Amino acid sequence: MPDLRQITGGAAIIEAARANGMSTIFGVPGAQIYPLFDALHGTDVELIVPRHEQAAAYMAMGYAKSTGRTGVFTVVPGPGVLNAAAALCTAMGNCSPVVCLTGQVPSSFLGRGRGHLHELADQAGTLRTLIKDAWRIDSAADASTLVNRAFRAASGGRPGPVAVEMCWDTMAGQSPALIERPGPSTPEPPVDTDAIDAAVRLLASAKRPMIMCGAGAQHAAPEVELLAEALQAPVTAFRSGRGVMPEDHALGVASVAARELWDEVDVLVGVGSRLEMPYMRWGDPMRYERKPSHGPKVVRIDIDAAEMRRFEPDVAIVADAAAACRLLAERLRTRAAPNPARVAEIAAAKRVADAAIDAIQPQASFLRAIRAVLPRDGILVPELSQVGFTTYTGAFPVLAPRTYISEGFQGTLGFGFPTALGAKVANPAKAVVSVTGDGGFMFGVQELATAAQYGIALVTIVFNNHSFANVLRDQQERFGGRTIGSEFHNPDFVRLAESFGVSARRVADPRELQRALETELAAARPALIEVAIEPGAERSPWPLIHMRKRPSEIMGQSR
Numbered sequence: 001m002p003d004l005r006q007i008t009g010g011a012a013i014i015e016a017a018r019a020n021g022m023s024t025i026f027g028v029p030g031a032q033i034y035p036l037f038d039a040l041h042g043t044d045v046e047l048i049v050p051r052h053e054q055a056a057a058y059m060a061m062g063y064a065k066s067t068g069r070t071g072v073f074t075v076v077p078g079p080g081v082l083n084a085a086a087a088l089c090t091a092m093g094n095c096s097p098v099v100c101l102t103g104q105v106p107s108s109f110l111g112r113g114r115g116h117l118h119e120l121a122d123q124a125g126t127l128r129t130l131i132k133d134a135w136r137i138d139s140a141a142d143a144s145t146l147v148n149r150a151f152r153a154a155s156g157g158r159p160g161p162v163a164v165e166m167c168w169d170t171m172a173g174q175s176p177a178l179i180e181r182p183g184p185s186t187p188e189p190p191v192d193t194d195a196i197d198a199a200v201r202l203l204a205s206a207k208r209p210m211i212m213c214g215a216g217a218q219h220a221a222p223e224v225e226l227l228a229e230a231l232q233a234p235v236t237a238f239r240s241g242r243g244v245m246p247e248d249h250a251l252g253v254a255s256v257a258a259r260e261l262w263d264e265v266d267v268l269v270g271v272g273s274r275l276e277m278p279y280m281r282w283g284d285p286m287r288y289e290r291k292p293s294h295g296p297k298v299v300r301i302d303i304d305a306a307e308m309r310r311f312e313p314d315v316a317i318v319a320d321a322a323a324a325c326r327l328l329a330e331r332l333r334t335r336a337a338p339n340p341a342r343v344a345e346i347a348a349a350k351r352v353a354d355a356a357i358d359a360i361q362p363q364a365s366f367l368r369a370i371r372a373v374l375p376r377d378g379i380l381v382p383e384l385s386q387v388g389f390t391t392y393t394g395a396f397p398v399l400a401p402r403t404y405i406s407e408g409f410q411g412t413l414g415f416g417f418p419t420a421l422g423a424k425v426a427n428p429a430k431a432v433v434s435v436t437g438d439g440g441f442m443f444g445v446q447e448l449a450t451a452a453q454y455g456i457a458l459v460t461i462v463f464n465n466h467s468f469a470n471v472l473r474d475q476q477e478r479f480g481g482r483t484i485g486s487e488f489h490n491p492d493f494v495r496l497a498e499s500f501g502v503s504a505r506r507v508a509d510p511r512e513l514q515r516a517l518e519t520e521l522a523a524a525r526p527a528l529i530e531v532a533i534e535p536g537a538e539r540s541p542w543p544l545i546h547m548r549k550r551p552s553e554i555m556g557q558s559r
Ligand SMILES: Cc1ncc(C[n+]2csc(CCOP(=O)(O)OP(=O)(O)O)c2C)c(N)n1
Pocket: 384, 385, 386, 387, 411, 412, 413, 414, 436, 437, 438, 439, 440, 441, 463, 465, 467, 468, 469, 470, 471
């Protein structure tokens, strides 16, 4: 007979999460989830309590994105879950394996609408519209099975966030429960050999193929490189697939260089990517195209079969990126006839891109200063901001997988600083830098307290232009100069950070930033560097993000 123990429902959830490898949990306590917190006593689980529930979820996302391991957070139901909702949507959009542990009203109140503490009608159902899945655990005895299912769902297939909830009385009450080891993960679907054959036929005669990576390729860097080498194909990415191929490798290119090469591409291989860049950024962002009407033949490799219906390729390979890329590379090694001039063409495109990017000042110079200091495996978390948007172009070359953590298609202002804190918690030995505007930073400014309390040695660079600069520019350019709601009176960020116990300084130019960043990374302490920017001084990076024309044509036209 298995050994059944009398434990609380909360302890059963924590034990089951530990059995799934949870070693860190981010969370904000409250009455319904007290038993979850109490169950952490005597375990080696690291608990980080941020100052807002949104940060708990973003930190779990940063933890997950920077490691590939599942991030876990816990918040009270209802308002706690809703406070975390923007982060959950973001984690869904950027494919982060995240598990949310939450509570529920007492079981006798379920569905009664009496208005018990934190009641949210059909919380699990609401969550299911936002994230991968959600379950209620009805007894301690069910905890192990459902928590195992939740962890499997978060990391299996296309990774994403999931949630489990348990009623207040169930979580607090003692009952017998058995914690079982999680079983092996669900095997990925076998690779469809007909689809591989079709892709091999297209690629064997391709003159200028290109590979485009998304989040689904982050675990497949060696296999993507094999395929790229077999084809001598440039490998690019917009955001989530950055670093799969180092952008200082002869075949690694960021978006602007990729656009310079794009018009001649005859076969595109998307690997775990929605292919937003060519078809929504370089095409018409207002017009949904189910199947591209012109341009290269498209091969897509994606673990999510639904992706193939959202955007139909010529060849659909529903498979794990690593398995499919390895198979394609093996099959193409003897059949592909790579173009010997390709490496030189890619190098030329990179030179064009660098010249175009150099015009995006002062952001490009600040990013090059950061790159000069950050080690290859250092992690950069950008924000929706003038400097953050400029990272999309390649102004900050990404050199290793999981070292550039993006917000994905949700474009969630305020994600950056708390996400970077989570990345630093997960990677204490690596340099982690958050790059943010003043607006986005203040969505989570209170987490300076979390950085100080737990000694999270993240360096946060706040580019302070006293505005929502993008909004301000759009209003100036497109609304006849009628600006509204886009300028700020900001606090003194240096004194603010110091009052939290965070080391802080102000710099004015890229050289000063480089020196300050060197100092703070060496000091390995929580730090804030404010960069003073004249409002309106930043050149728009958007012409290099929405590129209808190749950069060499844009430069020829607009200079
Ligand atoms: C949740 C959310 N709210 C609003 C926006 C719209 N938005 C995008 S960028 C931006 C301005 C960001 O300003 P700031 O952080 O100061 O950076 P800056 O552009 O000034 O460098 C806003 C309001 C968004 N993307 N996400």
